[in-house]
Amino acid sequence: MKFPWLADNKKELSSALGILEKDEAVALRASFLVDPNGIIRMVQANDLSVGRNPEEVLRILDALQTDELCPCNWHSGEDTIDVAKEVA
Incomplete structure (x- = not known):
């Protein structure tokens, strides 16, 4: 990198x-x-x-690059939060 x-x-x-x-x-x-x-x-x-913690910075970078809502302790490849589904 x-x-x-x-x-x-x-x-x-x-x-x-x-x-x-x-x-x-x-x-x-x-x-x-x-x-x-x-x-x-x-x-x-x-x-x-x-x-x-470089791993935490990279985790945040991954989350930012999803352009989606990521839950606490989220890691690349895990599910993100679908707000429309959660509110319905």
């Missing part, structure tokens, strides 16, 4: 995104999923003491 990496040496981006830990002057551990139109579809920001 290819994805861009960037450096924020001046801390401008992390400050603008609201993930700059001002007391420590470092960015929180954050992951973003951005669609092809530049719209942020997912933000996950953890305290500095908490690591990220």
